[in-house]
Amino acid sequence: MQELRKFVAPEFVFGEGAISLIGRYAVNFGARKPLIVTDPGVLAAGHANAVVKLLEAEGLPSAVFSGVQANPRDFQVADGARFYAENGCDLIIAVGGGSPMDCAKAIGIVCTNSREAASFEGIDNVPVPGPPLICVPTTAGTSADVSQFAILNNVSQRRKFAIISKTMVPDVALIDPATTVTMPRYLTACTGVDALVHAIEATVSTASSRITDLHALEAIRIIRETLPSVIDDPENLDLRASMMFASMEAGLAFSNASLGAVHAMAHSIGGYFDFPHGECNAILLEHVVGYNFGAAPDRYRLVARQLGIATDGLSDDGLASALVADLRVFRESLGIRARFATSGITPEEIRALAQKAIIDPCMITNPRTPTQRELEELYARVL
Ligand SMILES: [Fe+2]
Numbered sequence: 001m002q003e004l005r006k007f008v009a010p011e012f013v014f015g016e017g018a019i020s021l022i023g024r025y026a027v028n029f030g031a032r033k034p035l036i037v038t039d040p041g042v043l044a045a046g047h048a049n050a051v052v053k054l055l056e057a058e059g060l061p062s063a064v065f066s067g068v069q070a071n072p073r074d075f076q077v078a079d080g081a082r083f084y085a086e087n088g089c090d091l092i093i094a095v096g097g098g099s100p101m102d103c104a105k106a107i108g109i110v111c112t113n114s115r116e117a118a119s120f121e122g123i124d125n126v127p128v129p130g131p132p133l134i135c136v137p138t139t140a141g142t143s144a145d146v147s148q149f150a151i152l153n154n155v156s157q158r159r160k161f162a163i164i165s166k167t168m169v170p171d172v173a174l175i176d177p178a179t180t181v182t183m184p185r186y187l188t189a190c191t192g193v194d195a196l197v198h199a200i201e202a203t204v205s206t207a208s209s210r211i212t213d214l215h216a217l218e219a220i221r222i223i224r225e226t227l228p229s230v231i232d233d234p235e236n237l238d239l240r241a242s243m244m245f246a247s248m249e250a251g252l253a254f255s256n257a258s259l260g261a262v263h264a265m266a267h268s269i270g271g272y273f274d275f276p277h278g279e280c281n282a283i284l285l286e287h288v289v290g291y292n293f294g295a296a297p298d299r300y301r302l303v304a305r306q307l308g309i310a311t312d313g314l315s316d317d318g319l320a321s322a323l324v325a326d327l328r329v330f331r332e333s334l335g336i337r338a339r340f341a342t343s344g345i346t347p348e349e350i351r352a353l354a355q356k357a358i359i360d361p362c363m364i365t366n367p368r369t370p371t372q373r374e375l376e377e378l379y380a381r382v383l
Contacts, residue, residue: 005209007256008166010146012173014248016237019136019176022051022093023058029132029171031091033061035084037104039068042096045182047138051095063087065107068096071153071160071274072103077117080107094135094170097191098142098151098277101135105150105168108133117152121161123361129167138179140243141191141278143198143251145173153271160271162361169255175248177241185231188243189334190278192227195247196220197281201260202253204292204299205365209257213302216253220306222246228333261370262288264360265378268353273342282336283382286327291378293320295368339382350379 013021026034034055038048043066055062065083068076084092084107094104106117108130113120120126135145144150150163183191199219202212223246230239265288266280293300297316304311304323307330311319331338354375357363363370370378 005207005211005256007211008148008169009252009255010170010173012146012175012248014175014245016176016178016241018174019050019179020054021174022134022136023054023060025134025172025174026055026060026091026093027058029091031060031132033063033087033089034091034093035080035087035089035107036062036064036093036095037068037080037100037107038064038066038095039100040066042100042138045138047136047179048095051093051136062093063089068100068103070099070276071270072099073153073155074117075155077103077106077110077152080104081110084111091132091134092130094133095138097137097139098144101137101142101144102150102152104133104135105130105144105170106152106163109167117163118154118161120163120165123164126163126165126167133170135170135173136179137173137175139183139187139191140177140180140240140247141194143195143247143255145170145175146248146251147255149255151267158272159356160267162267164361175244177244178237180240180244181235181237183234185234186335188231188234189227189336190276190282192223192230192243193282193285193331193334193336194278195243195250196223196227197262197285198250198254198259199223200285200289200303201262202250202257203303204296204367205257205260206367207257207365208299212253212257215249216257217302217306219246219250219253220303223250224307224330231334258365259362260288260366261292261357261363264363264366265357265375267360267362268356269340269379271356272349272353273340275340279336282331282334283338283340284378286324286331287378287381289327290320290324291370291374292366292368293323299367342383345383350376350383353379
């Protein structure tokens with residue numbers, strides 16, 4: 001018998017031109033002055049200004065907060081919340097990748113609860129939802145626009161923390177693949193692998209279900225087929241749309257099945273060294289799959305099939321080797337390095353990284369429960 005499972009998803013509009021609906025949605029929420037949360041790169045690409053113009057066309061003034069950087073900081077949430085109040089805003093629109101979207105989610109609940117972001121850490125710790133939130137993703141990977149997760153960086157402790165709550169699900173996601181055409185090559189590769197890791201970790205998660213499998217398995221197949229092509233042909237809108245669709249499916253899967261050791265370890269190392277999230281995942285993936293495989297061989301067999309690996313007749317051991325090798329070759333083909341550039345890291349630092357990873361909420365649903373020592377050994381392979 002299937003265990004009880006729930007599935008949470010926002011209203012979303014997917015397709016070329018979805019962004020043009022932003023004004024109508026803002027008006028329908030009764031907004032008088034939206035706050036637009038974005039970052040300098042997205043601002044330079046013109047996406048935030050496009051939203052400003054679309055809102056103006058509906059008679060809505062807006063205020064733009066672009067003080068967000070990759071791996072968004074807790075103090076940037078506080079800055080954004082102050083900016084929201086000072087400008088008398090009543091709705092939030094996130095335009096960008098995971099960093100502006102996660103920051104925007106946290107700004108909303110900081111405003112309505114009058115508490116700092118760190119106080120919401122964990123699962124279901126948000127008493128009052130934020131104001132209406134519309135997300136316009138401009139990368140194909142993070143899928144914060146459909147997820148219950150917000151990941152922020154606690155700067156003083158050099159660690160990432162997760163806010164996981166139904167209140168983190170945006171009210172609407174306007175998912176327009178045309179916005180991703182401006183992504184540089186390496187960002188395309190890293191965000192694409194982030195989406196692949198979402199789908200793989202959702203598949204092998206101890207909280208997976210038939211409904212999350214449906215999305216996760218298709219996402220794995222599409223990303224494996226499409227990501228190398230989109231890197232070679234970045235302006236091909238059909239390929240960009242396929243990646244955006246797969247990323248959305250991976251997001252729907254992981255938002256409900258949660259993740260695993262790749263993300264737990266990536267959060268720890270990303271928070272400490274400020275490395276890009278997708279790159280952290282890409283480097284860790286093959287090692288975690290090798291470590292996890294024996295705990296969920298049948299689930300990894302499904303993953304391998306979706307990656308196009310000929311699984312028939314392969315023993316579990318043979319399949320584990322083939323899968324790890326395939327993921328390594330895939331990472332190399334995307335131009336993503338094998339190890340982190342961390343010269344001079346000490347054993348104490350590796351111990352601290354493992355300590356943070358072991359208590360990350362994503363570790364809860366990993367198919368194998370690691371020891372501190374095992375995580376230190378996994379980190380040592382990539383540091
Ligand atoms: Fe991720």
